[in-house]
Amino acid sequence: xxxxxxxxxxxxxxxxxxxxxxxxxxxxxxxxxxxxxxxxxxxxxxxxxxxxxxxxxxxxxxxxxxxxxxxxxxxxxxxxxxxxxxxxxxxxxxxxxxxxxxxxxxxxxxxx
Amino acid sequence: xxxxxxxxxxxxxxxxxxxxxxxxxxxxxxxxxxxxxxxxxxxxxxxxxxxxxxxxxxxxxxxxxxxxxxxxxxxxxxxxxxxxxxxxxxxxxxxxxxxxxxxxxxxxxxxxxxxxxxxxxxxxxxxxxxxxxxxxxxxxxxxxxxxxxxxx
Numbered sequence: 001x002x003x004x005x006x007x008x009x010x011x012x013x014x015x016x017x018x019x020x021x022x023x024x025x026x027x028x029x030x031x032x033x034x035x036x037x038x039x040x041x042x043x044x045x046x047x048x049x050x051x052x053x054x055x056x057x058x059x060x061x062x063x064x065x066x067x068x069x070x071x072x073x074x075x076x077x078x079x080x081x082x083x084x085x086x087x088x089x090x091x092x093x094x095x096x097x098x099x100x101x102x103x104x105x106x107x108x109x110x111x112x
Numbered sequence: 113x114x115x116x117x118x119x120x121x122x123x124x125x126x127x128x129x130x131x132x133x134x135x136x137x138x139x140x141x142x143x144x145x146x147x148x149x150x151x152x153x154x155x156x157x158x159x160x161x162x163x164x165x166x167x168x169x170x171x172x173x174x175x176x177x178x179x180x181x182x183x184x185x186x187x188x189x190x191x192x193x194x195x196x197x198x199x200x201x202x203x204x205x206x207x208x209x210x211x212x213x214x215x216x217x218x219x220x221x222x223x224x225x226x227x228x229x230x231x232x233x234x235x236x237x238x239x240x241x242x243x244x245x246x247x248x249x250x251x252x253x254x255x256x257x258x259x260x261x262x263x264x
Contacts, residue, residue, distance in 0.1 A: 103230075109205065
């Protein structure tokens with residue numbers, strides 16, 4: 001049962017990260033892009049997040065909410081790294097400290 | 113007559129959008145859990161849970177949260193926005209504790225406190241993104257203007 005949680009939880013999170021990255025590309029106000037380019041990114045993003053959603057719904061049935069939800073912590077780390085490396089987002093010291101606090105808190109919530 | 117200037121966005125707009133998103137998502141997680149538990153058989157793709165009214169309400173809240181998220185994502189950096197919405201990690205265990213009678217251990221409360229401190233540090237950075245948008249207006253995609261044909 002725990003193997004299922006790990007496998008499907010990981011697939012769900014990968015789908016979520018891909019979906020969020022494409023959504024950011026579609027919505028980003030400062031980005032030069034054609035309308036068709038934005039729409040295609042948006043559609044693929046919705047498809048990826050739909051896969052995430054239905055996997056998530058299935059996992060919620062089999063496991064307690066507090067066990068399933070911490071999978072989002074992995075997605076949070078990946079999205080911060082993707083923001084810095086792919087979108088050249090500026091990360092200040094204050095922002096880094098805040099994220100460190102949040103991720104430490106999430107780790108404690110996950111493993112307690 | 114002077115042309116009317118567009119109203120600048122409210123400085124707290126992004127923050128309000130992200131808080132609305134958090135509330136919608138936290139509430140939807142509770143409804144989706146209740147909907148999933150109501151149905152007797154759910155495969156790994158939880159389509160069967162769609163027959164429950166709770167699931168339908170949960171999906172409605174997810175859509176409302178998604179719209180707020182899309183609008184905020186136009187200007188807020190992805191890393192900051194996503195971590196800010198991790199405050200759901202605080203809201204979900206608390207609501208699960210209140211409404212689903214799930215146990216929250218003292219260590220989990222410590223984790224919740226750390227997340228709250230992190231969120232408090234992120235708030236000014238998210239408000240700043242709106243100020244930066246005012247300072248650096250986003251590039252506007254210019255569509256080719258239709259060629260006006262003058263009647264001879």
